[in-house]
Amino acid sequence: MEFLSLVSNPFALSTLAVIALLTVKLSRAYHAGSKFKHIPTLGPDGLWSSYITVFRWLTNSVEMVEEGYRLYPKKIFRIPTLDGWQIILNSTKFVDDLRRASDEQLSFVDATAVILRDYYTIHPKLMSNPYHVDVIRHSLTRNIDAGFGDIQEELESAVPEKIPLSEGTDWTEIHAWPAVLEIVVRTANRFLVGLPLCRDPDFRQLNIDFAMSVFKNAMIINLFPEFLHPIVGRVFSGRRVAMRKLKKHLQPIIEERLKMKEIYGKEWQDKPNDFIQWLIDAEEFAPLSQRSSVEDICARVLVVNFGAIDSTSTILAALYRLASNPDATEIMRNELESITRREGTTKAAVTQMQLLDSFLKESVRLSPSTAVGVFRRALKDFTFSDGTIVPSGTIITFATWAIMRDEEIYPGGSEFRPFRFAEMRGQEGEGTKHHFSTVSPEWLLFGQGRHTCPGRFFASTEIKAFLAYILMNYDVKFRDDSKNVPERSATQVHTGPDVEARVMFRKRRPKVD
Numbered sequence: 001m002e003f004l005s006l007v008s009n010p011f012a013l014s015t016l017a018v019i020a021l022l023t024v025k026l027s028r029a030y031h032a033g034s035k036f037k038h039i040p041t042l043g044p045d046g047l048w049s050s051y052i053t054v055f056r057w058l059t060n061s062v063e064m065v066e067e068g069y070r071l072y073p074k075k076i077f078r079i080p081t082l083d084g085w086q087i088i089l090n091s092t093k094f095v096d097d098l099r100r101a102s103d104e105q106l107s108f109v110d111a112t113a114v115i116l117r118d119y120y121t122i123h124p125k126l127m128s129n130p131y132h133v134d135v136i137r138h139s140l141t142r143n144i145d146a147g148f149g150d151i152q153e154e155l156e157s158a159v160p161e162k163i164p165l166s167e168g169t170d171w172t173e174i175h176a177w178p179a180v181l182e183i184v185v186r187t188a189n190r191f192l193v194g195l196p197l198c199r200d201p202d203f204r205q206l207n208i209d210f211a212m213s214v215f216k217n218a219m220i221i222n223l224f225p226e227f228l229h230p231i232v233g234r235v236f237s238g239r240r241v242a243m244r245k246l247k248k249h250l251q252p253i254i255e256e257r258l259k260m261k262e263i264y265g266k267e268w269q270d271k272p273n274d275f276i277q278w279l280i281d282a283e284e285f286a287p288l289s290q291r292s293s294v295e296d297i298c299a300r301v302l303v304v305n306f307g308a309i310d311s312t313s314t315i316l317a318a319l320y321r322l323a324s325n326p327d328a329t330e331i332m333r334n335e336l337e338s339i340t341r342r343e344g345t346t347k348a349a350v351t352q353m354q355l356l357d358s359f360l361k362e363s364v365r366l367s368p369s370t371a372v373g374v375f376r377r378a379l380k381d382f383t384f385s386d387g388t389i390v391p392s393g394t395i396i397t398f399a400t401w402a403i404m405r406d407e408e409i410y411p412g413g414s415e416f417r418p419f420r421f422a423e424m425r426g427q428e429g430e431g432t433k434h435h436f437s438t439v440s441p442e443w444l445l446f447g448q449g450r451h452t453c454p455g456r457f458f459a460s461t462e463i464k465a466f467l468a469y470i471l472m473n474y475d476v477k478f479r480d481d482s483k484n485v486p487e488r489s490a491t492q493v494h495t496g497p498d499v500e501a502r503v504m505f506r507k508r509r510p511k512v513d
């Protein structure tokens, strides 16, 4: 009777089916583990007991990374995850191994394919020639100076709209995450696609929805064994809806640009200077068939937005620290005022904001958006410099959370010292190092090697311009003058700043001593 009621209940049946498929998937991954016997495991590693670790990884990856870092200092360990065994590197000494490895040995693209299931969640054809990466690295980065005026103008319009200033003495409490998210998407798109599109609510929302859908759907698809991905990948994907909506906005623009290019060629006066045009003009990186395809260009606009939205959690991390560190706020304001008196509100001014750069970097050091980072997939058996052999097919990553708090690298590793990096820069021979966007073995935020984030210079400029605007125009605090930074949000390896927290703002007052 109970059995009958079970089989006639579609919800119970589908739950059972998912559990059965998950069991198949995990036991396959477990048996593949015989190839890893020489690498220590965190937690129990029996067929059934390893499920405990899988569950812990889903619910508290930070605690596990810290435990693995303590138990296996400067070594390599493994954990069972929904995506199979994952290898975690506990030392910056392995950065050199990763940098030396070719894409055919340790692949960024294949790691992304497993973690984000980008074939289903983003676009099936995009990664066969990811030329948008070259466009970001070259045209986009080269144009940050030229586009800075627009970025600043958009901030000056978007921030007061989302964080309204009242003339009275009252503070206004704002749910920070959605406000910052909208400002980021609008400001980034002022630079990427310009006016009026960057202010179009439908355009903004479709990009936000798409970015959110990628993580959520990849997680669901990864619950299923690979042979079912072509089916579940069709069901759990936000890309078709996003593409349909985006094409309505971009198709006429792209077609007009292609027509103008054909008519005027190199003589085109007043040619737009934006991401769409940089893609169309990228002869050295992609064939015309790609650069003139509406579908292809739309997919790359979606993907650059997916990257740009990453800045949101970085800004939140810094904003929460601003709200809890009024003394540092005053010191940074003095620096900003003297720089802007000299340079005006310019890109050159942003580059000189050394204390703000340090404050930002220190905020993210303690609130990175993932517990582990810099993912690669071994396409062949790979031997690390300590002799550890990692079998082909394995996902490899660094214990970034623990590395960024390591006392040997950062004395007082768990303490927030806002001007730590500015002080490090003050030491002899270190003047040009330790910036937020500078990549080093100790600073893994933007990755490593040939796949290091190409958008980091744009992100750094946009984020610092945003924070400078807040510092110069707002007082910021938490309710009841609390100095507690809100707990982190944690789903799977995502560990970014709390997305529920509220922050209080008011129009900036002169400081009374």
Ligand code: HEM
Pocket: 108, 130, 132, 133, 136, 304, 307, 308, 309, 310, 311, 314, 373, 374, 375, 444, 445, 446, 447, 448, 449, 450, 451, 452, 453, 454, 455, 456, 458, 459
């Ligand atoms: C604070 C903000 C950002 C953070 C923390 C961040 C972080 C990262 C990381 C960790 C990687 C992987 C690097 C590796 O594995 O070695 C990456 C790659 C990438 N990022 Fe960013 N990113 C940010 C902003 C941006 C922005 C604004 C853009 C676009 C304008 C962007 C576009 C990309 C692209 C296209 C890749 C793939 C690179 C490749 O395929 O070689 N990111 N980013």
